[in-house]
Every structure is written in structure tokens, then in C-alpha cells.
Amino acid sequence: MRYAQHCPIALAAEVIGEPWTLLIIRELLRGSTSITDIAAGVPGMSGGLLAKRLRKLETAGVVELRQREAELTESGRELASVVEPLGKWGARRLPPPRHGDLDPALLLRDISRGIDRTTLPARPVAIHFRFTESRGPRWWWLVLSQELAAPTFHDPRLPRAMRIDCTLGALAGVWLGHTDWLDALRDGSIVISGPRTAVRQAIVWIGACPYSTTGSGEPTLSS
CATH class of the missing domain: 3.30.1050.10 (SCP2 sterol-binding domain)
Structure with missing residues (x-):
């Protein structure tokens, strides 16, 4: 999705704001590297969509893709400072899981x-x-x-x-x-x-x- 705005938040949201993308990054931050292991953490996601999201993250310089593996780049690892506070906010401010x-x-x-x-x-x-x-x-x-x-x-x-x-x-x-x-x-x-x-x-x-x-x-x- 494109927001067509100059704002860095809008630009970042174009990369990580699509459905499932933050969960893929969560899996990578927690140490998953094989595509199989990443998929196990997002069981509701099709293999084709996972591949598509990973390719977009690769284009954005967030991950490096190798055969059946993905690894965060330095830029991708910096997203821990975004994802971790988001998780803490969700646990603190949102109701318990249904x-x-x-x-x-x-x-x-x-x-x-x-x-x-x-x-x-x-x-x-x-x-x-x-x-x-x-x-x-x-x-x-x-x-x-x-x-x-x-x-x-x-x-x-x-x-x-x-x-x-x-x-x-x-x-x-x-x-x-x-x-x-x-x-x-x-x-x-x-x-x-x-x-x-x-x-x-x-x-x-x-x-x-x-x-x-x-x-x-x-x-x-x-x-």
C-alpha cells in the first residue's frame, strides 16, 4: 500500500504496516531464520503471501533472503525498538486474548x-x-x-x-x-x-x- 506522503511514518508504514508483516518481523527478531520456522509462527498465513512479504522486506533492505532462509539486516534489527514497545503497549492497554x-x-x-x-x-x-x-x-x-x-x-x-x-x-x-x-x-x-x-x-x-x-x-x- 502506498500513502503518497513525505512523512517518515507513512513511508515506514508502507514497509511494515501491511497485514502479517509485523508478525514476520517478530518471528525474525525472536531468532527464526528458516522459512519453515517463520511459517510455524504465522500459521494462518499462506506460503505464497509469506514469500511475497519477505521479498518486499528484502527490497526495503530489512531482510536478506537465502535459499529457504531469511535474516534481518542491521536496518531490520533496529525494528526491535519499534516492535518491543508495541508488544508491551498491547499487553498493558488491550484486553487479554479472546x-x-x-x-x-x-x-x-x-x-x-x-x-x-x-x-x-x-x-x-x-x-x-x-x-x-x-x-x-x-x-x-x-x-x-x-x-x-x-x-x-x-x-x-x-x-x-x-x-x-x-x-x-x-x-x-x-x-x-x-x-x-x-x-x-x-x-x-x-x-x-x-x-x-x-x-x-x-x-x-x-x-x-x-x-x-x-x-x-x-x-x-x-x-
Whole structure:
């Protein structure tokens, strides 16, 4: 889209203001480089449209395209100063996500990418999730080790660190900072079962969204 204005905001909006473009940049800023991985973060987008948007970003000098890969240029990396505050504004000023917008695959994918793997055990373990209502599979596992953090709906046959029964909205709420962990545990929207350390371990491992409305971005469990 062209606005035909001299204003730098209008010129920038011509590059990043089209549908899906900001989400592509979000994926690139979070470390995705393969086209397959970028596509996994924007599942509602067709492959053809993704290719078209990437070519436009390449023309604008925002990304470099190689075979089945894309990487932000220096100019593209500077967009972090635009995208990150936008995410924090959205988390702080807009209502929590609607139930129909929640997808377990995307939610667990985002959670896994934010996990501090230095806090994880050396030997792989799994958190077993049972979503009491969701689109698609209700049983999920988060595979965790110092080398990998990734969701799967296939049983990885690993030692289970804990099991979490919850609604998608409850998990999204504590991760985004809209809900306190203690409140979710008290009202039963999140139930954590496992060793005595399971609750605190789950909170540390899952962490908080970088746009968390808690301000610090650090998850807490009130005593």
C-alpha cells in the first residue's frame, strides 16, 4: 500500500504496516531464520503471501533472503525498538486474548522460546500439559533440557517433571502477566501435580512473556 506522503511514518508504514508483516518481523527478531520456522509462527498465513512479504522486506533492505532462509539486516534489527514497545503497549492497554485466539501450539511455542535453558536439568525431562478445553490435541508435552526447549503433542517418553492441568486462558493469563500464579492455583484454573518442588519449578521454568504486564517480566508466587 502506498500513502503518497513525505512523512517518515507513512513511508515506514508502507514497509511494515501491511497485514502479517509485523508478525514476520517478530518471528525474525525472536531468532527464526528458516522459512519453515517463520511459517510455524504465522500459521494462518499462506506460503505464497509469506514469500511475497519477505521479498518486499528484502527490497526495503530489512531482510536478506537465502535459499529457504531469511535474516534481518542491521536496518531490520533496529525494528526491535519499534516492535518491543508495541508488544508491551498491547499487553498493558488491550484486553487479554479472546478464547478463540488461543492456540496451544503457538502458546507453548512462545513459552518454550523464552525459557532460560540454564535453569533446566542436564538430562531431558518433560512437562505434561492437559488442556481442559482447546482447539486440536488437549495433551501436550514441553520437552526441556539445556540444549532444547520445544513443545510436542507426541509423548516424548521422558521422565515427567510435573503435570499441569489448566485452561488455555489460564496459562496465557499467567504467562502474559494478566493473572497472578497464586490466584490461578487457588481458583483451580491451573493445577500442578508432581514433586513438592513442582509448583515453584514450573513458575521458574515457564517464566513470563517479555511483554508481561507485571512490569518486571519476572513471574512471582506470592507467599
